[in-house]
Amino acid sequence: MWNLAQLTDLIHRWLYETFPPAWALAFEMIIVGIAVIGLFAGLGLVLVLMERKVSAFMQIRLGPNRVGPKGLMQSLADTLKLLVKEGMTPDGVDRFLFNLAPFIAMIAAMLLMAPIAFAKDFQIWDLNIGVLYVTAISSLNVIAILMAGWSSNNKYSLLGAMRSGAQIVSYELSAGLSILTVVVLTGSLQISDIVTAQSNGWWIFKGHIPVLIAFVIYMIAVTAETNRAPFDMAEAESELTGGFHTEYSGMKFALFFLAEYINVFIVCAIGATLFLGGWMPLHIGEWSAFNGIMDWIPSSLWFFGKTFFLIFLMMWFRWTFPRLRIDQLLNLEWRYLLPIGMVNILLVTVIAILKWHF
Amino acid sequence: MFLTRYFSEIAEAVGSLLKGMRMTGYYFTHHKEIITQQYPDNRATLVLPERFRGEVVMTHTDNNEHRCTGCTACELACPNGTIKVVTKFEVNAEGKKKKAVDKFVYHLELCTMCNLCIEACPTDAIRMAQTFEHSVYDRSQLTRILNKPDSKLQEGVE
Amino acid sequence: MTTEALITVMAEVAPDAVVDTAGEWPNFQVSAEAWPDLARLIRHREDLRFDYLFCLTCVDWKTHLTMVYHLSSTAYRHTMVVKVKLDRETPVIQTVSDIWRTAEFHEREVFELFGVNFTGHPDLRKLILPDDWTGYPLRKDYEDPVNMIKL
């Protein structure tokens, strides 16, 4: 099959042959930057449209259907609207932090793109502590939210930010523990290692019930971490009118909005990589015939298919469930997810040591 | 037993959540249930019930005749002062002076579509129309004169 | 309790009250001074138990104001109306918001729309109108050239 690795190699060789190494590196960085920003924008458009369509169908509506064929251009029109809107900075805000916060949110989301394997041998940076890197950077998001909430000089924003702080900090634990199960099974923090370890079956199938539980916990925890309903305490539209981004408008709001969707994409991508094999096609043990057929489907399709399936799952949650209250939210974490997660990691460790997994 | 209660609680909760998801999942996959009306694309097929109260209009025959005698019963019946009947005196064929309607002024912007004027009208001169797209750019466009220019009172209407 | 029985009991607890049985429910007219004690009595007396104040309002009779209390008992299902005549210039009456808590809001409404002063009310401020509003809109002689549209 056609391989993205060949393309990247080609560009790499050509750059190094024509330019001095320093220049070549700089060009490579620029290309990667443009690619990431392009992916960002593209993902934002696709995900917003997807969310609107999914919610519409669940709510027995049609959703956007006027701009472009079947409403496909709707999010483009929305972006245009947000771009030309006046970027207001209200009186009485801490101007520096207020304007900085959306960028922090964006940068945190962008940094997370680095270790994700989009396809076979197609990865920006395959660092050997990939998983650790992801967990570390994803907590940066809370800083942006706290900054936005505090600097807005609005009580609703402040309440939203404080809720978000409590929420993200506690749910990090569960997310971390469930990620750890796969790390324990694989024995590596490197994303490419984790994917290759699933070449004879995805972890969710190989790791018995404990990994399944870890997967469920992971999905719940990351839903909370990305501040999406039913855990959208930071926004809580009916309570806090918009929470931390109450005072934001125009492009600054759009950055928050985009960052939310990118975060959703990234946590789902990580989830797909850890539990569903990332770009690895559906392989079953040593059935080479079956595996061979599966290999015919390009690896990037596998990756995006799995990721979008998880994103759809999160959207499904969002448009079905009511919002939890802040104390119930923390209760869920500390009373249910964390103890179960801890017992679970113990079980997984036993499985990993005794090599009981397939 | 603490643990059984703990786990049965979880199972129950997850079960109820799954039920809800089944519901939304059903509607996600069954697009026939969608009830959105594609207004204004469906203007041609949009049928409003004949009793729908959109605005007050005066019925005119083909000969440009109406049935309004200018009795101001509708004006009195209106709770909002929506209708103003300006009358004039007309000399009829027999040379007698007779009250007739000059201008039937209708303020759509004040109207609450309560139907009391229609009920009050003794000659069925006015009725409710089924139009509903009343938005205009200037409020003055909502003040209408309902009797058409040069229209006459229909024969035999007292 | 039937209307007749109610009138007999009320004659006992409020001998000065003027009874009027023309309407659907018996009317008792009492003085502003006697009302607070009577209110407490009819609220707590075992055979009356008027615990549900479902309507509290005021009527401007041009010469005087009348406070109208519609009371009902959730236990015995009897209903009666108590009326208190008030002076139009300086209408003052004791609050009943400590007896029926619903009166707190209703009295605030009457306060701003009729200008009746309720002594002992915990929070007698304007509820509906802006704080700088002058005049009592529901009085018969109230004129407001801006907000009132005469037909």
Place this chain on the structure above:
Amino acid sequence: MVEEIGTTDKGELIINVGPQHPATHGVLHLVITLDGETVRKVEPHLGYIHRSIEKMSESLSYRQFIYATSRMDYLSAHINNHACAMAVEKGLQLEVPERAQVIRVLMGELTRIASHVLWWGAMAMDIGAFTPFFHAFREREMINDIMEESCGARLTMNYMVPGGVMYDIHPNFHRRVKEFIAQFKRKLPEYDELVTGNTIFRARTRGVGVLSKEDAISYGCSGPTGRASGVDCDIRKVQPYGIYDRLDFQQIIGTEGDTYSRYLVRMQEMRQSLHIIEQLIDNIPEGDFQAKTKAVLKVPKGEYYSRVETARGDFGVYLVSEGGLTPYRIKYRSPGFSNLSALDHTVRGQKIGDLVAIMGSFDLVIPDIDR
């Protein structure tokens, strides 16, 4: 100074909820005092849409003033109109034809279902689930279509006139109501599946905002809000009007007095209303739909009070007549106003998210409160 900083001297936050806020369903303004997430005090500020309908009605004739009540509790406009028409009929001692009575009750119960269905969606939305709102509108739309066909309008029908109803029911009425009954019976279990059974919803509402029976009576709470606290205050039962004394239905009375109980009472009430409609739809008697009345109505001198049970509770019209062409004084006793006065008491000590849930369960309609 305290006002400016927006905190009390104890360091509690003072927050304006409304007049424009997603959870107030209108222009209600609450000033709440917050200690962290806990609500310490709620102070409603009203009047943003006060139109003084009571004053307006003093200059309108007895036929005219009815229309204005549709604009109070716009979700149960029909039942409000019923109360007004009844007050005038009491004064005139008019006998309303049986057919008109049945039509009035039928329309009233349809209105009640429409109102409760909308409340169900709005309450779920307050708690954070958006989907139920759209599902609710599916059924509400059917009722609105029935109303549109028979009454001529969808929301502010003005179908009542003193002595009966404005026109006869539409020929399609039977068929469409039957369709609605079938559809609603099929969809009600879905409502339960989507919201009632949901564990998050239960956690959010159970034991939240408990209003005891004594407090409910003292605050004058009525309607489902009062009944959830155990007060049997359904006017249709305790002081029947129209033909309700001849109908078979139950008064739903809750026990807990919490938000969940208020929710359940309304859900059950929808079933009861459906039951009433089923009884009546095939038994609409023949006859006049309107009693013969004079063109100009003059209510004799006296005081008349009519009470009805709207979707929100005990709605009363206190009509004082001096024998003239217009009412001398009209007082509308709106259920929302009394229910709102209990809000502060109920919310104290709860979380800010509960405030929204409790307000949702009180089913406040702001024009009803402001009048």
